[in-house]
Amino acid sequence: xxxxxxxxRRTLASASGFSSNGGITxxxxxxxxxxxxxxxxxxxxxxxxISGEIMQLHHQKHHQAYITNYNKALEQLHDAMSKGDAPxxxxxxxxxxxxxxxxxxxxxxWKNLAPIQGGxxxxxxxxxxxxxxxxxGSLDALVQKMNAEGAAxxxxxxxxxxxxxxxxxxxxxxxxxxxxxxxxxxxxxxxxGIDVWEHAYYLQYKNVRPDYLKxxxxxxxxxxxxxxxxxxxx
Amino acid sequence: MATSTPPAKLELRPPPYPLDALEPHMxxxxxxxxxxxxxxxxxxxxxxxxxxxELQGKSLEDVMIRTYNKGxxxxxxxxxxxxxxxxxxxxxxxxxxxxxxxxELLKAxxxxxxxxxxxxxxxxxxxxTQFGSGxxxxxxxxxxxxxxxxxxxxxxxxxxxxxxxxGxxxxxTIDVWEHAYYLDYQNRRPDYISIxxxxxxxxxxxxxxxxxxxxRVA
Numbered sequence: 001x002x003x004x005x006x007x008x009r010r011t012l013a014s015a016s017g018f019s020s021n022g023g024i025t026x027x028x029x030x031x032x033x034x035x036x037x038x039x040x041x042x043x044x045x046x047x048x049x050i051s052g053e054i055m056q057l058h059h060q061k062h063h064q065a066y067i068t069n070y071n072k073a074l075e076q077l078h079d080a081m082s083k084g085d086a087p088x089x090x091x092x093x094x095x096x097x098x099x100x101x102x103x104x105x106x107x108x109x110w111k112n113l114a115p116i117q118g119g120x121x122x123x124x125x126x127x128x129x130x131x132x133x134x135x136x137g138s139l140d141a142l143v144q145k146m147n148a149e150g151a152a153x154x155x156x157x158x159x160x161x162x163x164x165x166x167x168x169x170x171x172x173x174x175x176x177x178x179x180x181x182x183x184x185x186x187x188x189x190x191x192x193g194i195d196v197w198e199h200a201y202y203l204q205y206k207n208v209r210p211d212y213l214k215x216x217x218x219x220x221x222x223x224x225x226x227x228x229x230x231x232x233x234x
Numbered sequence: 235m236a237t238s239t240p241p242a243k244l245e246l247r248p249p250p251y252p253l254d255a256l257e258p259h260m261x262x263x264x265x266x267x268x269x270x271x272x273x274x275x276x277x278x279x280x281x282x283x284x285x286x287x288e289l290q291g292k293s294l295e296d297v298m299i300r301t302y303n304k305g306x307x308x309x310x311x312x313x314x315x316x317x318x319x320x321x322x323x324x325x326x327x328x329x330x331x332x333x334x335x336x337x338e339l340l341k342a343x344x345x346x347x348x349x350x351x352x353x354x355x356x357x358x359x360x361x362x363t364q365f366g367s368g369x370x371x372x373x374x375x376x377x378x379x380x381x382x383x384x385x386x387x388x389x390x391x392x393x394x395x396x397x398x399x400x401g402x403x404x405x406x407t408i409d410v411w412e413h414a415y416y417l418d419y420q421n422r423r424p425d426y427i428s429i430x431x432x433x434x435x436x437x438x439x440x441x442x443x444x445x446x447x448x449x450r451v452a
Contacts, residue, residue: 155367155393181273198412
């Protein structure tokens with residue numbers, strides 16, 4: 001399979017002229033729809049942990065498809081709600097969970113990653129570092145736990161480090177398909193999510209998901225996770 | 235029907251054609267990983283899981299149905315079902331495959347779907363819309379018979395679930411886990427599905443399975 005030329009531009013999505021941060025747009029019917037958020041780094045910036053080819057496909061094809069289908073589902077939901085069509089509203093829930101979840105999860109994922117020059121892989125300090133040591137014993141123990149659960153996940157899904165904002169406790173959870181972390185508990189806030197769908201690693205790591213999991217920690221953006229944790233557990 | 239004692243250890247069965255035989259539609263590269271790594275791992279891991287348990291020595295189908303446990307899946311189910319599913323998948327394809335079915339199978343498809351084209355559309359749509367990992371199937375059902383009297387159905391299943399544990403007889407399957415198509419088609423699952431229908435599907439195998447299924451009922 002020939003490698004397509006890698007783009008160094010982060011995204012082509014802003015061609016429509018909509019807002020570039022998280023890409024929320026409002027159509028003439030007052031319905032908020034979404035567009036592909038920019039990556040804060042180039043596609044090749046996470047190499048060799050994650051290949052530029054994967055980053056480009058993952059962002060431009062997979063994430064974009066979730067957004068396109070989420071927008072479609074939202075339009076259909078808007079219609080069904082205006083007509084008071086309850087069966088149609090309920091029937092659309094799975095499309096919303098799949099595609100909306102895909103958009104939510106991937107938006108978090110791009111922030112969870114950073115090039116090494118940008119602090120990727122640098123261990124968390126401050127309150128999050130302390131909480132990890134306190135709860136899991138060490139950062140390494142947390143990594144081993146997340147890698148084990150990520151490797152054992154059957155099919156497609158995510159492995160998460162989250163914080164229960166009510167209990168002020170760190171948790172490791174997995175979710176299936178594109179279910180967001182909140183489906184495992186309404187007070188769970190995602191700090192780090194690792195995509196273990198095969199599209200996230202297959203071109204580079206093939207069937208060896210454990211190698212992908214081992215290597216992704218080199219580009220995990222603990223700065224983002226620490227800031228978020230500090231907000232939830234001041 | 236002849237019965238034989240199942241072996242103490244389940245073996246990885248090779249596809250009924252060489253690994254490069256489905257080129258260029260399904261590359262040798264894909265087959266070497268899909269069969270050589272994924273399918274092999276399901277077999278090896280299943281054997282490890284059932285050694286020393288009451289499941290050891292049972293047939294693959296037996297292990298699968300027992301560990302399906304009426305939907306409350308036991309740990310070996312994923313491996314057992316995936317072994318079965320992949321055996322079935324290799325059998326669903328052949329070099330120089332594709333085209334249209336004929337004979338009794340075509341008649342049955344036309345009777346239950348209206349036309350081959352309508353069946354093909356429904357099968358492709360099921361394969362394209364199975365969210366996450368899973369499979370799409372053409373199945374034969376007599377018990378329970380659907381209220382509209384149709385014998386053939388298109389189903390889609392998540393992860394390792396298959397029609398056998400749901401009480402149907404499988405006739406044809408396509409694997410839509412991303413590992414089945416990502417090296418050759420990347421995100422373009424619909425392209426993979428089209429090529430599968432046009433160039434890979436073994437209608438001979440499907441016809442043979444329908445014949446067996448009908449003879450069991452007769």
